[in-house]
Amino acid sequence: MKVKLENLSKRWGKVVGVEGINLDINDGEFVVFLGPSGCGKTTTLLMVAGIYKPSGGIIRFDGRVVNEVGPKDRNIGMVFQSYALYPHMTVMQNISYPLRLMKTPKSEMIERSQRVADMMGIGELMDRRPAFLSGGQQQRVALGRALVKEPELLLFDEPLSNLDARLRLSMRSEIKRLQIDLGITSIYVTHDQVEAMTMADRIAVMKDGQLHAYDTPTEVYDRPRTLFIARFVGNPPMNITEVDVSQTNGAYHASSEGLELVIPADRGEKAAAKGSVMMGIRPEDIMIDSEGIPGEVFGVEPLGRDHLIDVKIGDIHYYLLVDPSLNLKSGDRVKLGFNTKKCQFFDKKTERSLLWN
Amino acid sequence: MDLKLSTERGGIQSPSPVGVPNQSSKVTRLRSKLGAYGFMAPAVVLIVLFFFIPVIILFILSLSDLKSANFGTLQWWLPSNWSLVNYTKIFADRFFSKFLGNTLFYVLTTLALFNFGTALAIALLTTHINRRAGFVFRLMWLLPRLTPSVIYILMWRRIASRVPHGIINQFLGPLGITSGEDLVTALPWLFVIVVNGLIGASFGLVIFSSAIEAIPRDFLRASKVDGGSTLQTIRFIILPMIRWPILFVLTFQTLSLLTSFEQILLLTDGGPGLFRTEVWALRAYHLALSTESGNTQWGYGAAWAVILVIIGIGAAVIYMRVFKFDELVQEPKIDLI
Numbered sequence: 001m002k003v004k005l006e007n008l009s010k011r012w013g014k015v016v017g018v019e020g021i022n023l024d025i026n027d028g029e030f031v032v033f034l035g036p037s038g039c040g041k042t043t044t045l046l047m048v049a050g051i052y053k054p055s056g057g058i059i060r061f062d063g064r065v066v067n068e069v070g071p072k073d074r075n076i077g078m079v080f081q082s083y084a085l086y087p088h089m090t091v092m093q094n095i096s097y098p099l100r101l102m103k104t105p106k107s108e109m110i111e112r113s114q115r116v117a118d119m120m121g122i123g124e125l126m127d128r129r130p131a132f133l134s135g136g137q138q139q140r141v142a143l144g145r146a147l148v149k150e151p152e153l154l155l156f157d158e159p160l161s162n163l164d165a166r167l168r169l170s171m172r173s174e175i176k177r178l179q180i181d182l183g184i185t186s187i188y189v190t191h192d193q194v195e196a197m198t199m200a201d202r203i204a205v206m207k208d209g210q211l212h213a214y215d216t217p218t219e220v221y222d223r224p225r226t227l228f229i230a231r232f233v234g235n236p237p238m239n240i241t242e243v244d245v246s247q248t249n250g251a252y253h254a255s256s257e258g259l260e261l262v263i264p265a266d267r268g269e270k271a272a273a274k275g276s277v278m279m280g281i282r283p284e285d286i287m288i289d290s291e292g293i294p295g296e297v298f299g300v301e302p303l304g305r306d307h308l309i310d311v312k313i314g315d316i317h318y319y320l321l322v323d324p325s326l327n328l329k330s331g332d333r334v335k336l337g338f339n340t341k342k343c344q345f346f347d348k349k350t351e352r353s354l355l356w357n
Numbered sequence: 358m359d360l361k362l363s364t365e366r367g368g369i370q371s372p373s374p375v376g377v378p379n380q381s382s383k384v385t386r387l388r389s390k391l392g393a394y395g396f397m398a399p400a401v402v403l404i405v406l407f408f409f410i411p412v413i414i415l416f417i418l419s420l421s422d423l424k425s426a427n428f429g430t431l432q433w434w435l436p437s438n439w440s441l442v443n444y445t446k447i448f449a450d451r452f453f454s455k456f457l458g459n460t461l462f463y464v465l466t467t468l469a470l471f472n473f474g475t476a477l478a479i480a481l482l483t484t485h486i487n488r489r490a491g492f493v494f495r496l497m498w499l500l501p502r503l504t505p506s507v508i509y510i511l512m513w514r515r516i517a518s519r520v521p522h523g524i525i526n527q528f529l530g531p532l533g534i535t536s537g538e539d540l541v542t543a544l545p546w547l548f549v550i551v552v553n554g555l556i557g558a559s560f561g562l563v564i565f566s567s568a569i570e571a572i573p574r575d576f577l578r579a580s581k582v583d584g585g586s587t588l589q590t591i592r593f594i595i596l597p598m599i600r601w602p603i604l605f606v607l608t609f610q611t612l613s614l615l616t617s618f619e620q621i622l623l624l625t626d627g628g629p630g631l632f633r634t635e636v637w638a639l640r641a642y643h644l645a646l647s648t649e650s651g652n653t654q655w656g657y658g659a660a661w662a663v664i665l666v667i668i669g670i671g672a673a674v675i676y677m678r679v680f681k682f683d684e685l686v687q688e689p690k691i692d693l694i
Contacts, residue, residue: 050581051581070581071578071581071582072583072584072585077582080575084576086576086593086597088597088598097580097593098583098584101585101589145579149583
């Protein structure tokens with residue numbers, strides 16, 4: 001099912017939940033709403049679910065306006081952060097609940113619930129109550145309950161945040177695989193950028209009730225549309241620093257204290273028009289280079305496979321990942337090379353990327 | 358000192374060689390016990406003074422034949438004057454079945470229609486509307502309980518009185534629905550039940566609405582997304598989740614209705630006619646404390662009251678054991694994952 005949000009807003013009195021969201025979700029697509037807490041991602045999801053009524057704008061399912069359609073008539077399945085498994089019902093009763101509400105004949109109800117439970121690998125737990133299940137099992141029951149009525153749209157509200165790190169990893173790929181197999185259009189809310197990057201076909205990045213970007217994970221990572229996204233996505237985060245960009249003799253130069261970089265024309269042209277801009281460069285795009293710019297190691301954090309080092313050039317700190325065998329220590333002098341083909345430039349006022357349009 | 362004490366208690370395997378630390382630990386233990394009893398003492402004194410002693414006196418009275426005719430001459434406290442005659446008299450009373458029937462009818466009808474039914478309906482209603490409006494609406498239902506009984510009943514008497522004073526008659530009379538007579542006399546049970554029910558509903562209302570509001574919202578959202586209408590969500594999710602508060606209100610209010618009589622006393626005094634609305638507790642009052650009949654039968658009245666006390670204690674035991682009332686008070690029995 002296709003979902004379309006047109007200028008969607010939600011306000012409570014003067015408090016703005018979300019403002020002017022425009023979004024197109026294709027049939028079978030897996031879209032992640034990504035943003036810090038309070039950014040409006042769950043509010044938007046609850047409007048799609050029909051639990052919140054929009055204050056403005058339109059929600060369309062396959063072109064049909066559903067603003068006034070109640071959640072029970074939207075044919076959606078939803079997985080909650082708390083799982084929301086009914087504690088007084090067994091696993092079987094929980095999973096079959098949506099079918100029971102549709103007055104499905106009992107034998108069909110049991111058969112379909114059992115089939116979904118088997119698919120989720122919890123087929124032998126049908127008589128248990130939720131309180132006697134592990135977190136991962138509860139998660140599967142919640143998924144089963146969302147899937148049993150074969151919905152046209154699946155909604156996930158931070159479903160993995162209550163699981164431990166290892167289980168989260170395996171459930172992540174399991175949910176993704178399931179979604180591909182079933183081909184159900186899905187919206188997944190999370191504040192975890194790794195979940196967003198790994199699962200999404202497209203990521204809608206939100207902040208303060210507004211949509212900052214709606215791009216593929218690669219675009220979100222390689223060409224973030226706003227300074228906020230540049231800072232929010234990526235771990236360790238992107239280095240951001242203020243530079244002056246100018247054009248001399250047909251070449252573009254970005255300079256700040258102790259730093260002088262030649263940048264490709266396609267990236268530098270718009271920045272040069274602004275003069276003073278914010279430059280972003282990811283830690284993996286800075287490397288030790290004997291031909292590079294001199295600096296001093298300020299701190300070293302061993303991460304196992306790499307060391308994250310903090311190098312000071314002038315008064316500005318740059319973070320980069322280096323080979324642990326280099327055995328760098330605080331105070332060491334190093335020279336840094338910058339992969340300027342991956343430089344980002346942002347307008348200082350609007351904080352918008354100068355690489356787009 | 359404290360540290361030593363705790364190791365002493367825990368380390369049973371190493372008996373202390375000298376008596377001194379043992380003695381000091383005994384003193385400390387005694388002191389902490391005295392502290393606990395000290396804090397409990399006022400409550401214990403009150404309960405003994407105003408519950409246990411009156412109940413014992415009541416029980417002894419119920420075995421005697423004390424009445425205004427032999428007051429001052431009968432030594433009711435002497436076991437030689439005790440017998441079970443009063444109890445056999447209760448069951449032999451010509452109107453026994455009338456009183457029992459009245460009581461059952463009054464308790465069950467008021468409970469079903471108001472103390473449980475209305476309370477649950479209003480609780481569900483006020484938790485499904487705007488929060489503040491719901492709160493105000495619930496507050497209004499507390500008014501009958503907050504109004505002094507005499508004023509509350511006088512108000513109802515005026516509302517139901519005959520033309521030209523009665524408000525109901527003024528509205529319904531011209532429509533031909535009422536004929537202008539005193540409505541409490543015409544429909545005594547209706548008014549007894551409504552008047553009591555409007556007071557009683559607020560108890561369940563407060564308990565139910567706080568229990569409903571304590572249900573995590575995700576459950577209700579999940580039920581809606583799963584395809585549940587409001588009624589289905591109430592039936593399959595909300596009611597099972599508040600089943601403990603429901604049981605509590607049902608049992609507690611049954612007891613409360615069994616023993617309350619002052620509204621009936623003030624409204625109909627058990628009438629009109631012979632015992633039309635006379636319930637068990639009112640019967641006990643009339644026999645033991647009302648001087649209108651000229652002969653106050655303390656002993657016989659006490660026997661009627663003792664039976665209510667026994668039912669009450671029995672119910673208290675059931676609360677504690679079966680419903681685990683103490684746990685119920687500590688935290689809402691809505692089991693969360």
